Amino acid sequence: MSDLNALSLVAQMDGLATGAFSATELVQAHLDAVDRHDALNAFITVTADLALDTAAQADAARVRGEASPLAGIPIAHKDLFCTEGVLTTCGSRMLENFVAPYDAEVVRRCQAAGFSMLGKLNLDEFAMGSSNENSAFGPVRNPWDRSRVPGGSSGGSAAAVAARLTPLATATDTGGSIRQPAAFTGTCGLKPTYGRVSRWGMVAYASSLDQGGLIARSAEDLAIGLAVIAGHDAKDSTSSREVVPNYRAALNSPCQGLRIGLPSAFFDARMSDAMRQALETVKQTLTALGAELIEVELPHLTHAIPAYYVIAPAEASSNLSRFDGVRFGHRVADPQDLTDLYTRSRGEGFGSEVKRRILIGTYALSEGYYDAYYKKAQQIRRLIKQDFLQAFTQCDLLLGPTTPGTAFAIGAKQDDPVAMYLEDIYTVATNLAGLPGGSFPAGLLDGLPVGYQLMAPHFAEARILQVAHHVQQVTAWHQLQPEGL
Numbered sequence: 001m002s003d004l005n006a007l008s009l010v011a012q013m014d015g016l017a018t019g020a021f022s023a024t025e026l027v028q029a030h031l032d033a034v035d036r037h038d039a040l041n042a043f044i045t046v047t048a049d050l051a052l053d054t055a056a057q058a059d060a061a062r063v064r065g066e067a068s069p070l071a072g073i074p075i076a077h078k079d080l081f082c083t084e085g086v087l088t089t090c091g092s093r094m095l096e097n098f099v100a101p102y103d104a105e106v107v108r109r110c111q112a113a114g115f116s117m118l119g120k121l122n123l124d125e126f127a128m129g130s131s132n133e134n135s136a137f138g139p140v141r142n143p144w145d146r147s148r149v150p151g152g153s154s155g156g157s158a159a160a161v162a163a164r165l166t167p168l169a170t171a172t173d174t175g176g177s178i179r180q181p182a183a184f185t186g187t188c189g190l191k192p193t194y195g196r197v198s199r200w201g202m203v204a205y206a207s208s209l210d211q212g213g214l215i216a217r218s219a220e221d222l223a224i225g226l227a228v229i230a231g232h233d234a235k236d237s238t239s240s241r242e243v244v245p246n247y248r249a250a251l252n253s254p255c256q257g258l259r260i261g262l263p264s265a266f267f268d269a270r271m272s273d274a275m276r277q278a279l280e281t282v283k284q285t286l287t288a289l290g291a292e293l294i295e296v297e298l299p300h301l302t303h304a305i306p307a308y309y310v311i312a313p314a315e316a317s318s319n320l321s322r323f324d325g326v327r328f329g330h331r332v333a334d335p336q337d338l339t340d341l342y343t344r345s346r347g348e349g350f351g352s353e354v355k356r357r358i359l360i361g362t363y364a365l366s367e368g369y370y371d372a373y374y375k376k377a378q379q380i381r382r383l384i385k386q387d388f389l390q391a392f393t394q395c396d397l398l399l400g401p402t403t404p405g406t407a408f409a410i411g412a413k414q415d416d417p418v419a420m421y422l423e424d425i426y427t428v429a430t431n432l433a434g435l436p437g438g439s440f441p442a443g444l445l446d447g448l449p450v451g452y453q454l455m456a457p458h459f460a461e462a463r464i465l466q467v468a469h470h471v472q473q474v475t476a477w478h479q480l481q482p483e484g485l
């Protein structure tokens with residue numbers, strides 16, 4: 001690994017500002033690493049020429065004294081964000097040739113800030129999955145152990161950051177897809193509050209749950225990235241007008257007196273001893289920083305997975321109806337008639353997990369079942385949200401594990417969708433409640449990374465980043481890196 005790849009985003013900004021290296025050198029070092037680690041399969045598309053062009057522009061602007069602090073810093077986008085003139089596949093055969101006519105708002109903001117886009121990152125098809133094995137472009141490998149999954153659906157984003165192919169990656173989280181891969185790869189992932197980051201141009205999976213966010217190597221790097229992508233966007237009617245705070249300035253607010261709730265439903269008998277031990281160390285660190293730990297209840301949390309796996313497929317079945325072989329994506333050759341065009345185009349274009357979700361969702365929304373499944377799931381969703389709001393009257397943040405265990409072997413859960421769905425047991429509830437959540441490294445278990453999760457009230461991302469930043473000042477978990485880079 002080159003010295004430049006080893007630098008965090010903050011250190012890269014400093015190096016560019018002082019002229020220790022140029023943006024062109026920095027971007028080239030990352031493109032070389034992308035090449036060298038092609039076997040991870042983290043990227044679907046590499047945009048080397050574009051990245052080098054932007055880097056050259058950044059270097060020229062810097063000479064003139066006109067460069068923004070992020071000009072020329074490498075970034076890569078999950079291939080669910082539309083990019084003008086560059087493939088956007090969503091990890092699907094359905095969109096394998098799709099070139100969007102516009103940039104997603106997140107992409108546009110990153111470009112306006114001066115980032116150099118290295119390319120588009122692999123993911124589970126349409127963000128449905130917890131292992132990245134559902135990609136039509138093949139699984140992503142975990143840099144810590146290449147026989148294991150990196151988590152999903154933002155597996156490419158997490159693997160790329162863990163392997164130092166990019167200091168920052170965009171990602172999306174509908175039920176855990178930023179936090180779970182971050183936990184599996186020893187990286188930091190932030191899923192902002194629903195509405196904090198524009199969904200414009202982010203291909204929809206389950207619109208009431210989807211939220212764009214970031215994966216990076218430290219809380220400070222996340223704070224810098226979030227400042228770029230957060231904020232109101234008139235093109236997204238669910239985008240919030242809440243003022244965007246100065247996330248970086250807030251990192252140093254003291255943790256003294258913060259009350260951190262431990263939901264008993266997270267620390268129940270299902271938690272392995274090893275995970276309990278890992279979280280114990282996090283708890284001790286937080287106490288040493290002056291935080292107060294208290295127990296809280298989230299009584300309806302056990303219903304989060306069933307509710308999520310009704311609501312998310314229901315919304316997916318509706319969102320994915322636009323892929324019909326007429327307007328977007330794959331179209332079958334020689335259709336006999338319109339029905340044949342629809343059915344064969346969709347049959348060929350979608351993978352099996354996407355088809356399963358469409359079937360479940362269509363069933364749950366159909367007449368006669370709507371009240372029994374969809375309406376019931378929405379009622380549970382409201383109860384879960386109330387549980388969180390109640391808990392936040394007693395504490396400022398919640399702490400829990402991000403995942404039940406560490407990264408599992410490729411293939412281990414592929415034939416058992418329910419086992420795969422249970423991977424999301426600690427993450428889906430925050431999406432149902434629209435809350436922000438972050439996953440941060442808590443060391444290694446048997447050589448594999450493990451993550452802890454912080455959840456906060458709506459729009460309190462700064463508090464999550466502040467606490468994680470303080471932990472990162474007194475521990476070195478976030479600096480651990482896979483061997484062989």
Ligand code: GLN
Pocket residue numbers: 127128129130152153172173174175176177178205312424
């Ligand atoms: N694993 C969950 C699912 O498959 C979450 C995915 C996500 O957050 N995009 O729905």
